[in-house]
Amino acid sequence: MAYDKFTVLKSTAVPLPIENVDTDQIIPARFLKATKREGFGDNLFRDWRYNGDDTPKADFVLNNSIYSGKILVGGKNFGSGSSREHAAWAIYDYGFRCVVSSFFADIFKNNSMNIGILPVQVSDAFLHKIFSAIEANPNAELEVNLPEQTITILATGESESFDINGYKKHNLVNGFDDIDYLQAMREEIVAFAQKSRY
Amino acid sequence: MSSKPTTLFDKVWDAHVVRDIQDGPDVFLIDRHFIHEVTSPVAFLGLKNRNVSVMFPERTFATADHNTPTINQHLPVQDPLSANQLKALEENTSKHGISHWGLGNPKNGIVHVVGPENGITLPGMTIVCGDSHTSTHGAFGCIAFGIGTSEVEMVLASQCIMQPKPKKMRINVSGEMHKGVTAKDVVLYIISKLTAAGATGYFVEYAGSVFESMSMEGRMTVCNMSIEMGARGGMIAPDETTFNYIKGREKAPTGQAWDDALAYWKTLKTDEGATFDIEYHYDGAEIEPMITYGTNPGMGMGITELIPSAEDIDAGKASFAKSLQYMGFHEKEPMIGKQIDYVFIGSCTNGRIEDFRAFASIVKGRKKADNVTAWVVPGSHVVEAQIREEGIYDILIEAGFELRQPGCSACLAMNDDKIPAGKYAVSTSNRNFEGRQGPGARTLLASPLVAAAAAVTGKVTDPRTLIA
Numbered sequence: 001m002a003y004d005k006f007t008v009l010k011s012t013a014v015p016l017p018i019e020n021v022d023t024d025q026i027i028p029a030r031f032l033k034a035t036k037r038e039g040f041g042d043n044l045f046r047d048w049r050y051n052g053d054d055t056p057k058a059d060f061v062l063n064n065s066i067y068s069g070k071i072l073v074g075g076k077n078f079g080s081g082s083s084r085e086h087a088a089w090a091i092y093d094y095g096f097r098c099v100v101s102s103f104f105a106d107i108f109k110n111n112s113m114n115i116g117i118l119p120v121q122v123s124d125a126f127l128h129k130i131f132s133a134i135e136a137n138p139n140a141e142l143e144v145n146l147p148e149q150t151i152t153i154l155a156t157g158e159s160e161s162f163d164i165n166g167y168k169k170h171n172l173v174n175g176f177d178d179i180d181y182l183q184a185m186r187e188e189i190v191a192f193a194q195k196s197r198y
Numbered sequence: 199m200s201s202k203p204t205t206l207f208d209k210v211w212d213a214h215v216v217r218d219i220q221d222g223p224d225v226f227l228i229d230r231h232f233i234h235e236v237t238s239p240v241a242f243l244g245l246k247n248r249n250v251s252v253m254f255p256e257r258t259f260a261t262a263d264h265n266t267p268t269i270n271q272h273l274p275v276q277d278p279l280s281a282n283q284l285k286a287l288e289e290n291t292s293k294h295g296i297s298h299w300g301l302g303n304p305k306n307g308i309v310h311v312v313g314p315e316n317g318i319t320l321p322g323m324t325i326v327c328g329d330s331h332t333s334t335h336g337a338f339g340c341i342a343f344g345i346g347t348s349e350v351e352m353v354l355a356s357q358c359i360m361q362p363k364p365k366k367m368r369i370n371v372s373g374e375m376h377k378g379v380t381a382k383d384v385v386l387y388i389i390s391k392l393t394a395a396g397a398t399g400y401f402v403e404y405a406g407s408v409f410e411s412m413s414m415e416g417r418m419t420v421c422n423m424s425i426e427m428g429a430r431g432g433m434i435a436p437d438e439t440t441f442n443y444i445k446g447r448e449k450a451p452t453g454q455a456w457d458d459a460l461a462y463w464k465t466l467k468t469d470e471g472a473t474f475d476i477e478y479h480y481d482g483a484e485i486e487p488m489i490t491y492g493t494n495p496g497m498g499m500g501i502t503e504l505i506p507s508a509e510d511i512d513a514g515k516a517s518f519a520k521s522l523q524y525m526g527f528h529e530k531e532p533m534i535g536k537q538i539d540y541v542f543i544g545s546c547t548n549g550r551i552e553d554f555r556a557f558a559s560i561v562k563g564r565k566k567a568d569n570v571t572a573w574v575v576p577g578s579h580v581v582e583a584q585i586r587e588e589g590i591y592d593i594l595i596e597a598g599f600e601l602r603q604p605g606c607s608a609c610l611a612m613n614d615d616k617i618p619a620g621k622y623a624v625s626t627s628n629r630n631f632e633g634r635q636g637p638g639a640r641t642l643l644a645s646p647l648v649a650a651a652a653a654v655t656g657k658v659t660d661p662r663t664l665i666a
Contacts, residue, residue: 006510017516018514018516018517018520019394019517020394020494020517022494022629022631022632024610024629024631024632024634025631025632025633028611028637029264029610029611029612029634030611030612030616030631032236032237032264032612033236033265033277033279033280033282033283033612034239034279035239035240035243035282035283035286036239036240036243037240041631047632047633047637052619052637052638066508075517076395076514077394077428077516079397080328080394080395080428080494081425081426081629081631082329082330082610082629083237083328083330083344083345083346084236084237084346085237085240085328085346085347085348086347088346098301103395103396103398105348105395105428106396106399106428106430107330107344107345107363107425110345110346110349111346111347111348111349111469114346114348114349115348136563165222165223165362166220166221166222167221167222167223167360168217168222168223177348178348178352178359178360179244179248179250179351179352179355179356181360182225182352182355182356182358182360183250183356184354185216185217185225185252186356188216188217189216189225189227189253189356189357189358190253192216192227192379193227193253193254193357196213196214196227196229197213197229197322197462198229198230198257198320198322198323
């Protein structure tokens with residue numbers, strides 16, 4: 001599925017300083033019944049965001065209008081658990097384009113990059129600085145520069161670089177996906193697969 | 199041929215690399231692709247939008263499990279959204295010529311139970327599925343892991359995914375396990391030591407006498423939960439136990455093909471002197487029946503221990519406190535004796551025949567506690583038939599239990615099998631996340647023996663006190 005190209009993103013951010021945010025929290029299983037990729041943002045963090053009677057929980061960050069933006073900042077080990085890509089879809093559909101954490105679960109990280117969300121892994125210390133900056137000023141902006149592989153807290157100018165492999169970076173910057181690449185090497189794959197043991 | 203000592207993981211991985219992209223992932227060939235109703239519809243939609251067909255339909259197998267009811271499976275599925283997903287799977291597989299064991303098919307069951315049961319899973323394969331517990335198949339010496347829906351589409355379109363090669367970890371558990379300690383306890387113990395993120399970025403090989411003496415069912419339980427410590431997957435070298443399990447299963451090779459396969463399978467082990475990025479060593483005799491007290495699978499403890507305090511834990515204090523608050527537990531209190539409301543035995547972790555044998559061994563001659571609602575859910579129709587043939591069904595009925603029909607059931611609460619808010623469930627499944635078994639539900643992960651002990655006493659009980 002096509003997604004927006006990712007180059008430089010300057011935005012305020014939504015802080016979620018909780019560790020081990022698993023994909024069951026990002027989107028509970030009972031909302032995985034669709035056969036199309038539509039409307040998942042409505043149920044992003046459903047059980048943290050809404051009470052049982054569907055009224056918003058006042059103390060959850062997505063219900064606090066002072067926080068907004070295209071960047072979600074989470075605690076360590078973000079996206080653990082179930083492989084449901086619906087978690088990444090919900091984050092994208094809600095309007096986020098980048099998730100920052102000091103550690104990501106593998107499958108969530110892959111799923112995110114496959115749909116055009118940039119996962120930015122920073123050091124524990126830098127993550128703490130981001131949370132502090134947002135706490136001091138909810139309008140504090142971050143700048144995520146994918147070509148340069150840097151993330152900067154604009155208010156203080158503090159910056160850190162992040163890793164991403166060259167192939168994935170090229171895809172995200174150009175809005176390409178893996179299937180485009182694989183389709184182009186179709187004959188090579190068929191030849192390999194036909195020789196394979198299974 | 200190089201004589202350099204090689205790990206089991208490298209042998210299997212390297213045989214499947216179609217292309218090594220510089221500064222990028224490997225283009226990695228997938229031998230078997232399992233699909234189910236929840237994570238496949240959008241992938242098929244993607245193929246349609248691209249006007250691309252399935253490259254090797256005979257290498258993909260479909261079953262419906264996540265979203266299926268576990269009672270009255272002969273009736274139309276009540277929930278229209280679930281019914282729609284099941285219909286989509288039926289239509290998509292029919293259109294593309296993919297094998298489909300839907301609801302009502304005698305081969306239907308949980309994807310990670312029916313794959314091995316039918317001999318689809320064979321040593322040395324690469325296996326993926328849009329489900330994180332695909333790691334289960336590693337029990338056969340496979341590289342097997344969960345993928346997202348974009349990757350499901352990729353495998354349908356090209357039989358490949360783009361995958362950076364993970365680092366290698368070996369977990370050795372030697373010695374002998376005590377009575378009342380099962381494969382589930384071994385893996386919960388390992389995860390409690392390594393934490394829920396401790397193996398992220400790694401592929402694990404489990405080695406040592408504890409795994410060598412384990413049944414295939416036990417090995418599947420262990421490999422199944424590899425993802426719960428963040429690992430991409432976990433594998434165990436195939437041996438006679440593996441070969442005996444596979445022989446005679448429907449899709450297993452026969453005749454000359456069997457002999458050829460066997461010769462290859464016997465090469466699938468880590469050579470002496472091969473190195474790993476990291477290794478851990480544990481003593482099987484140190485492990486007691488385990489139970490979790492928190493909201494991730496790393497928050498586990500020996501059943502006779504006390505819940506740790508935040509100071510004992512190498513994790514965020516705020517997250518730890520939030521977790522205990524959700525569970526309604528306190529630091530430094532025992533788990534033994536805590537009243538429970540529900541018991542769930544089943545899932546891709548503990549829904550195989552050996553698990554029900556273990557459950558029945560404690561239930562036999564006892565009665566289900568009045569305060570407990572129990573859901574006994576086989577992993578497949580084949581397991582269900584075994585339960586009846588072996589007399590386990592009669593033991594369950596005699597003790598006041600009912601047997602439900604196969605499916606993922608209360609493991610992820612997509613269907614009607616949801617634990618009510620605030621209630622405590624001792625569950626043989628794999629995740630104790632907040633709301634995993636229903637909004638507000640509180641999950642205590644444990645083995646079938648611990649689940650049985652809870653079911654007959656109505657509280658958390660050390661199963662060793664009930665074993666003759």
